Amino acid sequence: MSFFEILDQIGIITFTISGTRLAFSKKLDPFGALVMGGVTAIGGGTLRDILINQPVFWLQDSIPLISIIIGFGATIAFRKKIVSIKRTLFIFDTIGLGVFLVIGMEKALEANLGPIQAIIIGTMTAVFGGVVRDTLSNEIPLIFRKEMYATTCILGGILYLVLGYLSMPLWFTPLITILTVISLRIISIKLNLSYPQLGNRD
Amino acid sequence: MSFFEILDQIGIITFTISGTRLAFSKKLDPFGALVMGGVTAIGGGTLRDILINQPVFWLQDSIPLISIIIGFGATIAFRKKIVSIKRTLFIFDTIGLGVFLVIGMEKALEANLGPIQAIIIGTMTAVFGGVVRDTLSNEIPLIFRKEMYATTCILGGILYLVLGYLSMPLWFTPLITILTVISLRIISIKLNLSYPQLGNRD
Amino acid sequence: MSFFEILDQIGIITFTISGTRLAFSKKLDPFGALVMGGVTAIGGGTLRDILINQPVFWLQDSIPLISIIIGFGATIAFRKKIVSIKRTLFIFDTIGLGVFLVIGMEKALEANLGPIQAIIIGTMTAVFGGVVRDTLSNEIPLIFRKEMYATTCILGGILYLVLGYLSMPLWFTPLITILTVISLRIISIKLNLSYPQLGNRD
Numbered sequence: 001m002s003f004f005e006i007l008d009q010i011g012i013i014t015f016t017i018s019g020t021r022l023a024f025s026k027k028l029d030p031f032g033a034l035v036m037g038g039v040t041a042i043g044g045g046t047l048r049d050i051l052i053n054q055p056v057f058w059l060q061d062s063i064p065l066i067s068i069i070i071g072f073g074a075t076i077a078f079r080k081k082i083v084s085i086k087r088t089l090f091i092f093d094t095i096g097l098g099v100f101l102v103i104g105m106e107k108a109l110e111a112n113l114g115p116i117q118a119i120i121i122g123t124m125t126a127v128f129g130g131v132v133r134d135t136l137s138n139e140i141p142l143i144f145r146k147e148m149y150a151t152t153c154i155l156g157g158i159l160y161l162v163l164g165y166l167s168m169p170l171w172f173t174p175l176i177t178i179l180t181v182i183s184l185r186i187i188s189i190k191l192n193l194s195y196p197q198l199g200n201r202d
Numbered sequence: 203m204s205f206f207e208i209l210d211q212i213g214i215i216t217f218t219i220s221g222t223r224l225a226f227s228k229k230l231d232p233f234g235a236l237v238m239g240g241v242t243a244i245g246g247g248t249l250r251d252i253l254i255n256q257p258v259f260w261l262q263d264s265i266p267l268i269s270i271i272i273g274f275g276a277t278i279a280f281r282k283k284i285v286s287i288k289r290t291l292f293i294f295d296t297i298g299l300g301v302f303l304v305i306g307m308e309k310a311l312e313a314n315l316g317p318i319q320a321i322i323i324g325t326m327t328a329v330f331g332g333v334v335r336d337t338l339s340n341e342i343p344l345i346f347r348k349e350m351y352a353t354t355c356i357l358g359g360i361l362y363l364v365l366g367y368l369s370m371p372l373w374f375t376p377l378i379t380i381l382t383v384i385s386l387r388i389i390s391i392k393l394n395l396s397y398p399q400l401g402n403r404d
Numbered sequence: 405m406s407f408f409e410i411l412d413q414i415g416i417i418t419f420t421i422s423g424t425r426l427a428f429s430k431k432l433d434p435f436g437a438l439v440m441g442g443v444t445a446i447g448g449g450t451l452r453d454i455l456i457n458q459p460v461f462w463l464q465d466s467i468p469l470i471s472i473i474i475g476f477g478a479t480i481a482f483r484k485k486i487v488s489i490k491r492t493l494f495i496f497d498t499i500g501l502g503v504f505l506v507i508g509m510e511k512a513l514e515a516n517l518g519p520i521q522a523i524i525i526g527t528m529t530a531v532f533g534g535v536v537r538d539t540l541s542n543e544i545p546l547i548f549r550k551e552m553y554a555t556t557c558i559l560g561g562i563l564y565l566v567l568g569y570l571s572m573p574l575w576f577t578p579l580i581t582i583l584t585v586i587s588l589r590i591i592s593i594k595l596n597l598s599y600p601q602l603g604n605r606d
């Protein structure tokens with residue numbers, strides 16, 4: 001497996017844990033939780049591949065499906081720890097966010113998209129699984145609600161492009177971008193950062 | 203029309219009836235009911251064709267659209283019977299489930315996907331229309347809620363693959379698979395089967 | 405820019421204003437409002453391009469993204485007027501509806517789809533952004549609720565096909581279709597037209 005393929009599996013496992021954990025806290029049955037975990041994990045990449053007109057990654061390759069089973073199994077095995085600790089969802093979600101941003105941008109740049117489009121595709125790859133998860137759970141998606149969730153991706157995406165122009169070693173740019181996304185998320189939670197609301201009330 | 207094309211129209215008509223019936227019970231107007239019926243009927247196949255990168259079936263061929271009109275007309279014509287009998291939604295939904303599973307798997311295998319991917323695509327073809335229907339109606343989709351809805355498809359999908367390796371006559375494998383899906387659904391309703399819940403409460 | 409490209413930008417700007425305005429009235433933060441405006445503006449065209457298997461328009465071309473920024477900026481700049489006047493949402497939504505219907509039908513006919521499919525694709529282009537907007541806001545989409553919203557598109561689509569057969573000058577057919585859609589929407593609101601409900605109560 002290449003460096004990016006390994007990263008991809010890490011993202012899939014962590015997003016599966018994040019989705020499965022939410023499903024259990026919503027009292028879905030194990031099968032529903034597996035589907036919810038899987039959708040959270042591969043929803044973003046599936047949308048990305050459809051938009052950039054590439055073969056959908058998990059149709060050609062069974063490794064992502066195995067990663068979903070691993071993430072699901074891990075949540076079941078450690079569910080007392082994973083489900084009860086509130087911070088867990090945040091940690092796994094944040095690692096997945098950084099990893100999927102990088103993978104999505106890499107694929108978009110390979111498909112010769114412009115820099116703005118690459119950031120949008122990268123951000124969609126990172127957040128879309130969670131949007132589907134929240135929509136299916138009948139909630140307004142997290143991305144629209146708080147904590148500069150998607151803004152973090154956009155800032156990470158800009159950093160990724162800048163580092164890319166500086167011809168760093170292959171592993172450097174993705175690693176720094178992922179660590180930056182994780183740090184920005186932790187900072188915005190700690191400082192309780194959010195945008196001001198501009199609208200009126202209905 | 204080939205055997206599979208006839209099956210496909212049966213699935214489209216029954217899913218249209220299932221979707222339209224739900225729309226009327228939600229007090230949608232006739233046009234909204236037609237759209238809801240149509241989305242339920244062709245949503246799964248549309249997702250399938252997009253994922254496996256085939257031309258979307260109802261764009262090349264108007265017969266599916268005629269089948270939707272037939273299903274819609276039948277619901278209007280017999281609406282006192284169709285809408286009032288609670289069991290009706292279940293029956294039509296279940297026939298459609300089996301038929302679309304078989305069609306989806308057949309198309310996935312033709313596109314050279316692996317067996318696990320074929321089961322996933324077949325199950326998506328069968329359940330996605332209903333997921334969109336429920337999401338648009340602002341409900342948590344049925345698939346996540348009860349009665350081993352999607353599990354039935356997966357079991358049916360495994361049977362379909364096994365029978366396929368035994369080189370049965372063309373009509374035998376789909377027919378047995380569809381009848382098995384219908385039987386499994388009836389059994390799981392009668393016995394009130396469901397998965398245990400593993401999660402904690404929020 | 406060609407005539408249709410100019411029309412497209414008008415539709416994107418008006419739909420962005422419509423989506424952003426709703427987001428502010430739902431108290432989303434500015435970034436969430438930008439995403440909601442953007443999804444409303446390009447959701448329909450994205451679905452269209454995926455269904456007819458064309459490159460997604462905003463991936464090849466940054467002008468639509470600039471139009472979203474313009475629409476978003478206009479809503480912020482004039483938000484006291486735009487957000488408070490109830491009629492504003494209606495006006496911008498209706499202009500976008502007519503424009504996107506025409507663009508969607510034009511692209512579908514170029515892709516050699518049949519007339520019924522062209523009307524469906526045109527109507528989807530016009531209404532799908534709003535459906536996603538409403539689903540993400542956790543509401544039953546407007547299209548299913550009232551005022552013959554989608555019916556207007558279908559009538560406009562039929563008119564577009566009829567005028568197309570009469571070989572009018574290039575600008576005439578789209579312009580008359582868009583004006584007809586706007587007029588039909590105003591009439592159906594003024595006369596409070598809606599379909600009778602046929603269903604029973606649950």
